[in-house]
Amino acid sequence: MTTLPVLQDACCAPITEEALTADQAAVLSARLKALAEPARLRLISLLAAAPDGERCVCDLTAPLGLSQPTVSHHLGVLHKAGLVTREKRGTWAYYAVVPEALASLAAVLTPAARS
Amino acid sequence: MTTLPVLQDACCAPITEEALTADQAAVLSARLKALAEPARLRLISLLAAAPDGERCVCDLTAPLGLSQPTVSHHLGVLHKAGLVTREKRGTWAYYAVVPEALASLAAVLTPAARS
DNA sequence: GCACTACATCGATGGCTGTCAATAGTGACA
DNA sequence: TGTCACTATTGACAGCCATCGATGTAGTGC
DSSP, X not given: OOSOSSOSSOOSSOTTTSOOOHHHHXXXXXXXXXXXXHHHHHHHHHHXXXXXXXXXXXXXXXXXXXXXXXXXXXXXXXXXXXXXXXXXXXXXXXXXXXXXHHHHHHHHXXXXXXX | OOSOSSOSSOOSSOTTTSOOOHHHHXXXXXXXXXXXXXXXXXXHHHHHHXXXXXXXXXXTHHHHTOOHHHHHHHHHHXXXXXXXXXXXXXXXXXXXXXXXXXXXXXXXXXXXXXX
């Protein structure tokens, strides 16, 4: 299983610029789906709010009130979408957000500057 | 059935600012889910790319290759999420994007300005 | 080696959702 | 009034997915 089924860089011009092709829509949709879950949104915000910008899985299960397998699953989805990075240090796995990935998504959603 | 189950304005600070509550995450998730579908992304871009910024349902089924009920369903989802407006003129229903809604989503995703 | 901890994976399950055919509602027009 | 065109709703079905318990894997320390 590869770790980057979804490309990191922008897939297309801002969504309001010109009509999306089916392929572009599929790529964008895959990234947004990775984000469009309450648990994953909270995970992202928890990671970003951490002092060092990273956290291990064991620190994330309690605030979410979800089981460890479920949290691990959500982090895997975010990782495959390129929204977070994973670094194993000893027994722990530390996750951190990829700000550029979020910025890229935001850029696609930003409407073209109109009066 | 109300037309605005999802509020129009921003639900929270940028996602990377501070940890989301469960409620905030649910609201944000609902809006992102409305967007995270290839068909709906293409609908949004088709609407935005229209000369007048609006289009009737009959003009949208062909480019998407979906049946009329399905397109109507997707437009309904976007409408309930506050991402598009609907205006019935005679027999036709004209849909248009709400730029502010997209901008609000983009703002939440935009990482806090960091060096 | 053995026990313990942290994390990932597997299998199952219940709920959600995208899709269509069929149907209903509504405005236009003769 | 009757007919036609456009749109929304309903019902049904298939596929996806969030969740959990159980299990596997790997690192740590005794």
